[in-house]
Amino acid sequence: MSQNLSGNIVIIGFGNIGKALAKGLQNIATKELNIIVCDREEPRPHENYPAGLDFKKLTYLSYSNITEKNNTIPLSDKDTLIFCVKPQNFVESVERWKPVFLGNKGNPLVISILAGTPTELIHKYFSYDCPVVRCMPNIAATIDASASVLCASSKTPKHYLERAKLIFDAVGKTWIAPEDQLDAVTGLSGSGPAYIYMVIEALADGGVKMGLPRQLAIELATQTVLGAAKLVQETKEHPAVLRDQVTTPGGTTISAIHELEKCGLRPMLISAVVTASEKSASLAKVVEEKIRKQQ
Numbered sequence: 428m429s430q431n432l433s434g435n436i437v438i439i440g441f442g443n444i445g446k447a448l449a450k451g452l453q454n455i456a457t458k459e460l461n462i463i464v465c466d467r468e469e470p471r472p473h474e475n476y477p478a479g480l481d482f483k484k485l486t487y488l489s490y491s492n493i494t495e496k497n498n499t500i501p502l503s504d505k506d507t508l509i510f511c512v513k514p515q516n517f518v519e520s521v522e523r524w525k526p527v528f529l530g531n532k533g534n535p536l537v538i539s540i541l542a543g544t545p546t547e548l549i550h551k552y553f554s555y556d557c558p559v560v561r562c563m564p565n566i567a568a569t570i571d572a573s574a575s576v577l578c579a580s581s582k583t584p585k586h587y588l589e590r591a592k593l594i595f596d597a598v599g600k601t602w603i604a605p606e607d608q609l610d611a612v613t614g615l616s617g618s619g620p621a622y623i624y625m626v627i628e629a630l631a632d633g634g635v636k637m638g639l640p641r642q643l644a645i646e647l648a649t650q651t652v653l654g655a656a657k658l659v660q661e662t663k664e665h666p667a668v669l670r671d672q673v674t675t676p677g678g679t680t681i682s683a684i685h686e687l688e689k690c691g692l693r694p695m696l697i698s699a700v701v702t703a704s705e706k707s708a709s710l711a712k713v714v715e716e717k718i719r720k721q722q
């Protein structure tokens with residue numbers, strides 16, 4: 428897989444997801460494939476970094492150690508820029524980093540993982556010449572377990588989408604989907620890990636309430652979520668079929684399911700995905716407004 432990737436992969440924005448991608452991608456770094464990360468500031472000692480992140484496998488650029496005057500790193504067609512900043516910081520990040528990376532050598536692939544930001548806006552503000560791919564990964568990229576969904580802009584030749592897929596294949600599983608599904612993907616698998624952490628925490632609290640030690644309760648809740656997810660993935664059974672296999676007639680599980688139905692677990696999770704998808708779609712306006720003010 429990694430033999431087809433070469434050049435530079437530049438991650439702009441070294442926050443939560445930027446660090447996760449850097450941690451995942453450092454494993455495919457070679458003499459021919461450099462991973463460059465860019466943020467406003469130098470790494471701060473008190474910051475949280477993913478376990479195993481190795482700064483020696485990365486080149487780190489900050490506002491203070493690179494300036495347009497003293498360094499430019501013109502990227503070519505075989506290089507890739509991945510924007511990992513918040514939508515409201517996209518315009519500022521283009522202003523700051525475009526002069527560093529866009530010389531006259533070529534047009535790198537530009538990947539945006541910004542929630543809610545259409546490829547058309549990336550073209551409009553960054554470049555109409557560069558190929559543009561939009562991707563929604565998730566935080567499990569840190570351990571090569573991301574669910575990532577990709578789409579290319581209509582102007583982008585297919586082989587660039589294939590390159591983007593190779594990059595995200597290195598940090599988990601990937602799917603290709605039409606761009607109009609990316610907000611729904613964001614509400615489901617982009618934000619989804621947060622919902623599952625809440626589920627794990629609440630299950631563990633239930634165990635603690637019933638007398639289990641906290642650490643054991645967290646480990647059991649985690650393994651239960653992992654095992655249940657793996658069973659769906661490996662058997663490809665509908666989740667309802669697997670749920671029925673746990674639900675012994677007159678047993679414990681059906682009593683709990685009755686309680687979950689009364690409390691509205693399913694409508695609650697459906698609403699969570701819907702509201703996060705709608706919020707994602709609304710973020711395009713934030714970027715549009717920033718672009719309008721800049722022009």
Ligand SMILES: NC(=O)C1=CN([C@@H]2O[C@H](COP(=O)(O)OP(=O)(O)OC[C@H]3O[C@@H](n4cnc5c(N)ncnc54)[C@H](OP(=O)(O)O)[C@@H]3O)[C@@H](O)[C@H]2O)C=CC1
Nearest residue numbers: 440441442443444466467511512513514516520541542566
């Ligand atoms: N977190 C997640 O699980 C996922 C996030 N995303 C998307 O990724 C993007 C980032 O999210 P997240 O990592 O959570 O946010 P964070 O705030 O954790 O990270 C953003 C990082 O970008 C930095 N930054 C801001 N402006 C610039 C700039 N001009 N140049 C370089 N770096 C800059 C920020 O620095 P500073 O702190 O100084 O502002 C910060 O370190 C968002 O668009 C989000 O929609 C997509 C999928 C999953």
Ligand SMILES: O=C(O)[C@@H]1CCC=N1
Nearest residue numbers: 542613616617618619
């Ligand atoms: O919360 C957010 O906006 C980002 C997008 C998906 C996950 N985190």
